[in-house]
Amino acid sequence: MTILQTTNVSKQYKMGEVTVNALNQVDLSIETGEFVAIMGPSGSGKSTLLHLLGGLDQPTEGEIALDGQALSDLSDKKVTLIRRRNIGFIFQFYNLVPTLSAEENVALPLLIDGQRPRDYQERVEHLLSLVGLAERRKHKPDQLSGGEQQRVAIARALVTEPAIVLADEPTGNLDSRAGEGILTLLRRLCDEMKQSIVMVTHAPKDAGYADRVVFLKDGKIVDEMRLEDGRDATDILTRLTELEL
Ligand SMILES: Nc1ncnc2c1ncn2[C@@H]1O[C@H](COP(=O)(O)OP(=O)(O)OP(=O)(O)O)[C@@H](O)[C@H]1O
Numbered sequence: 001m002t003i004l005q006t007t008n009v010s011k012q013y014k015m016g017e018v019t020v021n022a023l024n025q026v027d028l029s030i031e032t033g034e035f036v037a038i039m040g041p042s043g044s045g046k047s048t049l050l051h052l053l054g055g056l057d058q059p060t061e062g063e064i065a066l067d068g069q070a071l072s073d074l075s076d077k078k079v080t081l082i083r084r085r086n087i088g089f090i091f092q093f094y095n096l097v098p099t100l101s102a103e104e105n106v107a108l109p110l111l112i113d114g115q116r117p118r119d120y121q122e123r124v125e126h127l128l129s130l131v132g133l134a135e136r137r138k139h140k141p142d143q144l145s146g147g148e149q150q151r152v153a154i155a156r157a158l159v160t161e162p163a164i165v166l167a168d169e170p171t172g173n174l175d176s177r178a179g180e181g182i183l184t185l186l187r188r189l190c191d192e193m194k195q196s197i198v199m200v201t202h203a204p205k206d207a208g209y210a211d212r213v214v215f216l217k218d219g220k221i222v223d224e225m226r227l228e229d230g231r232d233a234t235d236i237l238t239r240l241t242e243l244e245l
């Protein structure tokens with residue numbers, strides 16, 4: 001089943017006289033339970049694509065459908081609601097609220113959605129255990145390491161049981177060991193919970209954890225590669241070189 005689909009999606013940014021073609025006729029389907037990595041040079045449109053996939057911005061042309069529902073058919077209010085309940089975002093700089101504890105940060109999307117703490121407390125505790133932070137639940141972000149903060153952000157992204165998780169360079173700000181912890185966790189979510197994930201990354205090693213890699217260049221998909229059959233980071237690096245990315 002397809003969880004997220006773009007059809008002929010283009011995005012232009014108009015800056016006065018200048019128009020930037022950030023995305024150019026992108027067709028991409030993400031299957032339920034699939035872990036897809038998006039790679040490409042700086043400025044190739046990766047973050048733009050992720051924002052559109054998550055309904056944070058609208059395409060200039062084309063259509064994006066979540067679970068068969070075209071986002072352009074919905075009111076802004078409905079899209080906001082769908083985004084809040086069905087999409088989990090993970091960013092490079094964690095975006096945690098500095099004054100809230102780990103557990104309060106994780107609970108925040110549910111609080112905003114009007115749910116009552118007694119209904120979600122157990123779930124929040126379960127997620128903090130899942131990401132290995134049960135002992136850190138009262139810590140504020142500045143009392144946590146970068147890798148721990150990112151794990152809080154992952155727990156927060158999962159708290160609404162989203163149909164899809166979108167991650168923009170989730171290891172970009174971490175050392176390689178903490179980064180590996182994050183990737184192992186994302187891989188586990190996919191394997192054990194059939195979590196659909198789209199992750200933007202610069203690192204072939206990170207992309208090697210995915211089921212499929214999509215290569216972007218100048219706002220276009222120029223190639224893709226399945227990793228099921230034993231291919232790994234080395235093959236991704238080779239392909240990047242061949243594509244001159
Ligand atoms: N809000 C915006 N207004 C105008 N131009 C933008 C905006 N956001 C992105 N762009 C332009 O669109 C193009 C694609 O940007 P995008 O952020 O998607 O690239 P990226 O692949 O994520 O790059 P990086 O790897 O550096 O994060 C770039 O040329 C960028 O300058």
Ligand SMILES: [Mg+2]
Binds near residue numbers: 048
């Ligand atoms: Mg980016």
